[in-house]
Amino acid sequence: MKKICFVIILLLGGIQAKAWWDHGHMVxxxxxxxxxxxxxxxKVDSLTAVLARDYPQVNHFIVTGPWPDDLKADGVHTYDTWHYADYPINNDGLVVHDVPEVNAIWAVNQCNGILKAPQAKPMEKARFLSFLVHIVSDLHQPLHATARFTNDIPGGDAGGNLFPLKGTWRNLHAMWDDGCGALSKYNDLRPFGKPKVPLTEAQIESVRDLAKDLMKQYPEKSFDNIKTLDPDFWALESNKLAAKYVYGVKGKDDQGRNQYLRPNDEPTPFYLEQGQEVVRKQLTLSGYRLAAILNDLFGENKK
Known part of the structure; x- marks a missing residue:
């Protein structure tokens, strides 16, 4: 059974290489x-300009965020496993695979190493900066640190991709990529859509406004572990959120008992409201932590 489960996960690994849609990464x-x-x-502005030589739609640092997903869309699958580190939720006690060594946690450490290396060329640093921006955000999306294993899906649900839903979103993963609806109005922000075009100044300003709103709602002092820059900690943190909220309560029955979201359900307003709160906090936290990393790498008091 262990071998079968592992093979299934390998076959499905490419399914869930995308976390948040473009707007989430840009926030x-x-x-x-x-x-x-x-x-x-x-420094990040200079590296953004380097990346823009080959990718002219990268007209602002925020556009480096979704760039790694565009590589996958163009058929480059070398980095697929860099986008997630799926710790299991396994309440049925199944035998499951180990978390692959080459994952998002490994990738963050690799990116940091390249960005610190004095011998690394500017284009190499620009690309790894983009991956760092992207993967830090990925690890704060709960379904990029989680796969749930059940008797019905013993090979795991591929971060919610194999958890179908009724209604607006086709599956659990897509719903959380869209922020449980919190980010839906920004779906037109697609610098790597068809055609691939740079963001307009108005679009950049809309992302800036959203970022400022989130920072006002969730200042740095509101987070207990904001200075924890260990990507393994982030993954475990996200996994706990997935257990509590992603696969969590959608409401109560007539007798006051908790009712949990199940495959082929339509998410309830109660579920979506809780999910949107998690999304807003996680996006804000990921931004603060990314800033801390970049200030350490390139700032006035770099380590």
Missing amino acids: TAMIAYLNLDKKAKA
């Missing part, structure tokens, strides 16, 4: 950008 990047010191901001 993380904008919150980080607004919290960079002057020296770090100048």
Whole structure:
């Protein structure tokens, strides 16, 4: 059974290489950008300009966020496993696979290493900066740190991709990529859509406004573990959120007992409201943590 489960996960691994849609990654990047010191901001701007030589739609640092997903859309699958680190939720006590070594946690550490390396070329650093921006955001999407194993799906649900829903979203993963509806009005922000075009100044400003609203709602002091920059901790943190909220309560029955979201359900307003709160907090937290990493790498007091 263990071998079968592992093979299924390998076959499905590519399904869930995308977390948040473009707007989510750009919000993380904008919150980080607004919290960079002057020296770090100048450095990321210079590396953004390097990436833009080959990808002209990258006309602002925030557009580096969704760029790694565009690679996958163009058929580059070398980095697929960099986008997630699926810790299991396994209430049925099944035998499950180990978390693959080359995952999002590994990738964050690799990116940090390249960005610190004095011998690394500017284009190499620009690409790894983009991956760092993207993966930090990925690890704060609960379904990129989680796969649920049940008797019905013993090979795991591929981060909710195999958890179908009725209504607006086709499956659980897509719903959380869209922020449980919290980000839906920003779905037109697609610099890597068809055609691939740079963001307009108005679109960049809309992301900046959203980032400022989130920072006002969730200031740095509101987070207990904001200074924890260990990506393994982030993954475990997200996994706990998935157990509590993603696969959580959708409401109560007539006798006051908790009712949980099940495959082929339509999410309830109660479920979506809770999910949107988690999404807003996680996006804000990911932006603050990304800023801390970039200030450490490139800032006035870099380590």
